[in-house]
Amino acid sequence: MCAHVLVAEDDEMQAELIRRSLLAEGHTATVVHDGGAALDAVRRLRPDLVVLDLMLPVIDGLGVCRALRRADDIPVLMLTARSAEDDVLLGLDVGADDYMTKPYSPRELMARIRTVLRRSGHTTGVVRAAGLRVDPVRHEVRCEGEEVECTPAEFAILLAMAAEPERVFSRRQLLECTRGIDRSSTERAVDVHIMNLRRKTETDPRRPVRLLTVFGVGYKLSGGRG
Numbered sequence: 001m002c003a004h005v006l007v008a009e010d011d012e013m014q015a016e017l018i019r020r021s022l023l024a025e026g027h028t029a030t031v032v033h034d035g036g037a038a039l040d041a042v043r044r045l046r047p048d049l050v051v052l053d054l055m056l057p058v059i060d061g062l063g064v065c066r067a068l069r070r071a072d073d074i075p076v077l078m079l080t081a082r083s084a085e086d087d088v089l090l091g092l093d094v095g096a097d098d099y100m101t102k103p104y105s106p107r108e109l110m111a112r113i114r115t116v117l118r119r120s121g122h123t124t125g126v127v128r129a130a131g132l133r134v135d136p137v138r139h140e141v142r143c144e145g146e147e148v149e150c151t152p153a154e155f156a157i158l159l160a161m162a163a164e165p166e167r168v169f170s171r172r173q174l175l176e177c178t179r180g181i182d183r184s185s186t187e188r189a190v191d192v193h194i195m196n197l198r199r200k201t202e203t204d205p206r207r208p209v210r211l212l213t214v215f216g217v218g219y220k221l222s223g224g225r226g
Helices: 012-024 035-045 061-071 085-093 106-120 152-163 171-177 187-201
Strands: 004-008 028-032 049-053 076-080 098-101 127-129 132-135 140-143 146-148 211-214 218-221
Touching (some): 004 035, 012 106, 028 035, 035 049, 049 061, 049 106, 061 076, 076 106, 098 106, 132 152, 152 171, 152 218, 171 218
Parallel strands (some): 004 049, 049 076, 076 098
Antiparallel strands (some): 127 132, 132 140, 140 146, 211 218
């Protein structure tokens, strides 16, 4: 049950812990730190689930949840440091599918996420972007309908980039996607993975139109969702 999860949490350390836990479970994750960015990310990325902190800047979690429920049925798991019954009920009343109070264990959070995804009927987590179809359940990549053979590290990098098309990833960020797959990799190994992916997915690997270099920063998958 692999999914694309949007994490809206203003505490950067907490957000990173959630992101790493999601990746370890086989999910992909996008992290934002305020409510306005959360709504924008939902419109752009169409995640399978939103992990939503109640106390967000710009627009708080209740406001984000209300806005989502006016136009969408994306599952929402709300997080808060508040534990009063009234706060819990308020979160559920505005449309949250589940509610967790801080502090919590990452294992408990992942269990709750699995439960919410199951309830919502989520089963595939297939990501489509730039003419690519990346299926984390079958570990399958198709480019314009044709199957593409990928190594585990290449697959992990492509899955992360397809989940956030047009986002520029640094080599370090892409290397992090392969942690646990190839512990001996270095940032320079990312260049090799990208070169191999271009060879497999580009009509002319020397003039890529999908996997683009952003000089001085890293790489991005260009082409948008679908």
